[in-house]
Amino acid sequence: MAEKKTKPTPKPRVAMREQPAIERVGNFSEVALGYTREQAMAEAARCLQCRKPACVKGCPVEINIPGFITRLAEGDVRGAYGILRETNSLPAVCGRVCPQEVQCEGACILGQMTDKASGEKLEPVAIGRLERFAADTFAAESACDELTGKPVCAMPRDGLKVACIGSGPSSLTVAGYLSALGVQVTIFEALHEPGGVLVYGIPEFRLPKATVGREIDALRAQGVEIRCNWVGGKTVAVRDLLNDGYQAVFIGVGAGLPKFLGVPGESLVGVYSANEYLTRVNLGRAYDYPAYDTPVTRGKHVAVIGGGNVAMDAARTALRLGAERVSIVYRRTREEMPARREEIHHALEEGVHLEMLCNPTAYVGDGKHRLAALRLQRMCLGAPDASGRCRPEAIPGDVFELPCDQAILAVGTGSNRVLLQDTPEVTLNKWGYIVVDEETGETSLPGVYAGGDIVTGAATVILAMGAGRRAAKAIARKLGLQ
Amino acid sequence: MAYKVPRPADGTFLSCVIADYMTSEGHPPQNRKTGAIPWLAGKLYFLGDIMAARIIRKEVLIPGQTTKLVLDAPHVAAKAKPGNFVILRVHGKGERVPLTIADADPQQGTITLVYLVLGKSTWLLNQLEEGQELNDLCGPLGRPTHIEPGPEPVVCVGGGTGIAAMHHIAKGFSRAGHEVISVIGARAKDLLLFENELRTFSHDVLVATNDGSHGIKGFVTDALRDYLDAHKDVAEVVAVGPVPMMEAVANLTRPYGVKTTVSLNSIMIDGIGMCGACRVNVGGKIQFACVDGPEFDGHQVDFVELRERLSAYKPHELKSYQECGCSHG
Numbered sequence: 001m002a003e004k005k006t007k008p009t010p011k012p013r014v015a016m017r018e019q020p021a022i023e024r025v026g027n028f029s030e031v032a033l034g035y036t037r038e039q040a041m042a043e044a045a046r047c048l049q050c051r052k053p054a055c056v057k058g059c060p061v062e063i064n065i066p067g068f069i070t071r072l073a074e075g076d077v078r079g080a081y082g083i084l085r086e087t088n089s090l091p092a093v094c095g096r097v098c099p100q101e102v103q104c105e106g107a108c109i110l111g112q113m114t115d116k117a118s119g120e121k122l123e124p125v126a127i128g129r130l131e132r133f134a135a136d137t138f139a140a141e142s143a144c145d146e147l148t149g150k151p152v153c154a155m156p157r158d159g160l161k162v163a164c165i166g167s168g169p170s171s172l173t174v175a176g177y178l179s180a181l182g183v184q185v186t187i188f189e190a191l192h193e194p195g196g197v198l199v200y201g202i203p204e205f206r207l208p209k210a211t212v213g214r215e216i217d218a219l220r221a222q223g224v225e226i227r228c229n230w231v232g233g234k235t236v237a238v239r240d241l242l243n244d245g246y247q248a249v250f251i252g253v254g255a256g257l258p259k260f261l262g263v264p265g266e267s268l269v270g271v272y273s274a275n276e277y278l279t280r281v282n283l284g285r286a287y288d289y290p291a292y293d294t295p296v297t298r299g300k301h302v303a304v305i306g307g308g309n310v311a312m313d314a315a316r317t318a319l320r321l322g323a324e325r326v327s328i329v330y331r332r333t334r335e336e337m338p339a340r341r342e343e344i345h346h347a348l349e350e351g352v353h354l355e356m357l358c359n360p361t362a363y364v365g366d367g368k369h370r371l372a373a374l375r376l377q378r379m380c381l382g383a384p385d386a387s388g389r390c391r392p393e394a395i396p397g398d399v400f401e402l403p404c405d406q407a408i409l410a411v412g413t414g415s416n417r418v419l420l421q422d423t424p425e426v427t428l429n430k431w432g433y434i435v436v437d438e439e440t441g442e443t444s445l446p447g448v449y450a451g452g453d454i455v456t457g458a459a460t461v462i463l464a465m466g467a468g469r470r471a472a473k474a475i476a477r478k479l480g481l482q
Numbered sequence: 483m484a485y486k487v488p489r490p491a492d493g494t495f496l497s498c499v500i501a502d503y504m505t506s507e508g509h510p511p512q513n514r515k516t517g518a519i520p521w522l523a524g525k526l527y528f529l530g531d532i533m534a535a536r537i538i539r540k541e542v543l544i545p546g547q548t549t550k551l552v553l554d555a556p557h558v559a560a561k562a563k564p565g566n567f568v569i570l571r572v573h574g575k576g577e578r579v580p581l582t583i584a585d586a587d588p589q590q591g592t593i594t595l596v597y598l599v600l601g602k603s604t605w606l607l608n609q610l611e612e613g614q615e616l617n618d619l620c621g622p623l624g625r626p627t628h629i630e631p632g633p634e635p636v637v638c639v640g641g642g643t644g645i646a647a648m649h650h651i652a653k654g655f656s657r658a659g660h661e662v663i664s665v666i667g668a669r670a671k672d673l674l675l676f677e678n679e680l681r682t683f684s685h686d687v688l689v690a691t692n693d694g695s696h697g698i699k700g701f702v703t704d705a706l707r708d709y710l711d712a713h714k715d716v717a718e719v720v721a722v723g724p725v726p727m728m729e730a731v732a733n734l735t736r737p738y739g740v741k742t743t744v745s746l747n748s749i750m751i752d753g754i755g756m757c758g759a760c761r762v763n764v765g766g767k768i769q770f771a772c773v774d775g776p777e778f779d780g781h782q783v784d785f786v787e788l789r790e791r792l793s794a795y796k797p798h799e800l801k802s803y804q805e806c807g808c809s810h811g
Contacts, residue, residue, distance in 0.1 A: 190620065190752075190754050191620075191752060191754075192571055192578070192617075192618040192620070200752075200756075228618070229618050229619060229620040230557075230620075231620060231621070231623065231754060234561065234621065234622060234623055234754075235557055235558065235561065235620070235621065235622070236557075256754075256755070256756040257755055257756065258756070258757065258758040260758065260761075260768055262768070266768070267761065267763060267768075267784075267787050267790075267791060269790060269791060269793070269794040270794075272759075273757060273758040273759075275756050275757045275758065276751060276757035276758055276759045279751050279752060279756065279757050280751060280757075283751075283752075284577060284578070284751070285575070291575065292575045292576075292577075293575060293576050293577040293602060293603060294577040294578070294751075295577075295795055297794070297795075369787070369790035369791075416754070416755050416756065416773075417755065417773060418754050418755055418773055
């Protein structure tokens with residue numbers, strides 16, 4: 001048994017540098033700037049190295065969190081990165097966009113303790129920031145030869161091949177897991193760039209494209225083949241792949257069908273789905289128009305409808321595109337918003353207005369089929385509903401108009417039918433999502449697996465990765481690799 | 483015969499020799515019943531990372547205005563059906579451009595596109611020559627035309643560049659055993675497309691030009707009205723062309739009670755149902771042209787709304803076009 005450590009009162013959590021709000025609203029560069037080596041080592045030293053680490057249980061991809069933090073505390077970035085990559089194919093992405101506060105950090109024992117001296121609650125170890133530091137620093141210090149050289153783990157096995165449809169977080173996880181076991185994985189992506197929601201959805205200032213690209217290059221170096229412009233269900237069918245000798249097919253096509261409210265005026269010019277708005281700006285790089293050819297209308301007064309992370313992304317994007325006023329319209333209050341606290345905080349810091357307890361009842365045109373205002377019904381909170389959140393109720397007669405020339409709808413997405421229409425053998429539930437075996441991710445069509453938003457409906461990057469990991473394990477067992 | 487497929491990572495080319503899979507006639511063996519090409523399904527493995535497509539033939543149909551491209555795109559050609567479209571990008575910073583497939587030859591592995599030079603992207607596309615490649619080609623997209631086998635007469639109406647897309651649909655009806663009457667129109671004789679191609683399988687080709695330089699003097703609707711008055715057995719009218727033309731056709735056929743299908747060219751980004759930019763009001767319901775269409779019941783489409791939505795990016799289009807005209811031209 002090691003000598004008993006004397007445990008002084010843990011130091012406060014090391015803050016991470018950020019671009020000041022006043023500067024960042026004028027650019028698309030990343031907001032959070034990451035730890036320095038000293039900061040990372042200091043933060044890593046806060047870890048209690050619990051014998052039964054609760055943080056690992058809180059992680060959908062079961063990262064050996066105490067393990068990688070120990071390495072970081074010793075200054076061994078390469079060792080830490082190696083541990084991360086054992087279970088996580090996208091550490092630089094997860095370190096940025098995971099809701100750590102409800103996962104690893106939410107379970108961190110340090111975060112449950114109070115400071116004996118001041119009686120204040122202690123903050124958990126900044127696991128996400130450390131993960132990001134390890135991934136970024138490894139990439140920066142271990143340039144091309146490390147990333148593109150063949151890793152030692154994968155001994156390619158003849159005749160084993162698996163196809164993934166879609167190249168978002170769940171498919172990338174499947175590809176990372178299986179290719180490390182020597183399986184030839186081919187990813188079919190419908191758009192012209194791989195990454196799925198990491199590329200078309202999450203903005204540059206939150207997750208730089210170069211970071212995503214680096215993770216994908218690392219997978220390519222591991223032998224994963226990615227084919228863009230192949231539309232699952234159109235260019236290539238699931239049965240084509242099974243006939244072609246793929247032993248398993250993983251469907252990770254996400255839930256990308258934008259929802260509309262169905263209120264009058266929704267077809268007015270100036271009303272966007274958040275998907276369209278963000279796809280133009282992110283995938284099409286419309287923020288750099290006309291250097292890139294995809295245009296986006298730059299609204300002056302922008303209303304973003306919805307209270308999730310996508311709404312925050314759209315609002316903050318609109319500010320960066322030069323909007324004079326950006327309002328988030330949400331029918332409950334700030335407390336009930338599903339967005340991460342950090343995202344709401346960043347948005348407010350940057351000057352986004354919150355129009356709470358309002359529900360759009362119509363889009364008002366200017367007579368020339370262009371949006372002029374949003375008609376809003378004031379709401380109040382009633383009794384909690386099935387979701388446990390207070391049900392918003394209309395206040396009769398309390399209606400007003402919010403002038404705006406652009407409205408961006410971020411009220412959720414549904415199941416995209418393109419692949420599913422072509423694959424009727426796969427059973428869907430009543431919402432149009434794929435029914436899978438919870439343990440293995442296998443669908444009603446043997447050998448065909450699914451995971452991510454196309455199974456659960458819109459959720460987070462890390463949950464999709466968790467589903468990818470479960471499916472990959474099941475596929476590996478089926479192929480006799482474990 | 484070998485297909486060259488570009489590898490974007492290192493810029494080199496991978497030759498994919500699939501000659502082994504060709505029959506003695508030089509065609510891949512095709513399953514006559516399903517139309518499936520076994521070698522293609524079996525050998526996806528050989529077709530590189532991205533779907534770049536090489537231009538095999540380029541033909542200027544109307545100088546400075548309309549061009550026809552035949553592209554080497556076996557994986558798209560194998561699945562392309564009448565009514566489908568593709569999305570392409572000319573270069574790495576380009577926008578995604580939807581274009582309807584004017585013809586497809588699964589045996590040769592080619593598709594035909596016809597485009598009107600209208601903005602920056604089509605202008606850039608027009609700069610490419612035979613042997614050069616598009617940056618991206620994605621498809622076939624959209625629901626294909628609903629074609630039941632039968633002998634009933636079907637009238638296919640095409641206007642301007644839309645004649646090219648209509649050609650693929652008319653051919654589909656003809657192959658399914660229908661008597662096809664093609665009605666095509668343009669401002670003048672020189673601006674008519676695909677007349678000879680349509681004559682190879684159409685029962686009749688009716689032509690209307692605004693100046694009377696070919697066929698009747700007037701619009702396609704004039705020719706269509708005369709035909710519908712004289713023939714009561716028309717099963718369906720399909721119209722592809724400028725929005726005002728499709729609207730006029732739908733208004734004309736309504737009192738005749740003839741099923742009328744129009745093919746809509748809404749603004750699109752992804753073409754796979756993700757953005758909703760292409761939403762159209764059909765019978766009071768929101769439909770996405772890319773995945774629910776592009777063909778809809780012409781009597782149900784809200785054309786006024788469609789016209790307004792199509793104009794959303796007019797200022798951007800003009801600006802881009804002018805800028806590229808200055809910087810490239």
